[in-house]
Amino acid sequence: MLDLTNPTVLKSFIFLNIEAASLILMISLPILLTFFLIVKNLRAFFNKPKNT
Numbered sequence: 001m002l003d004l005t006n007p008t009v010l011k012s013f014i015f016l017n018i019e020a021a022s023l024i025l026m027i028s029l030p031i032l033l034t035f036f037l038i039v040k041n042l043r044a045f046f047n048k049p050k051n052t
Contacts, residue, residue, distance in 0.1 A: 003009050
């Protein structure tokens with residue numbers, strides 16, 4: 001187990017958690033953005049023929 005009373009261990013633990021979270025965001029955000037763009041374009045593409 002980690003010694004959470006030790007401030008340096010606590011600091012490194014928090015830093016690792018922040019780093020992991022930022023990595024996950026960096027990977028997932030572009031994927032989500034491209035996914036939403038593709039969905040938006042597909043909806044626009046399929047809606048255009050119906051309107052005209």
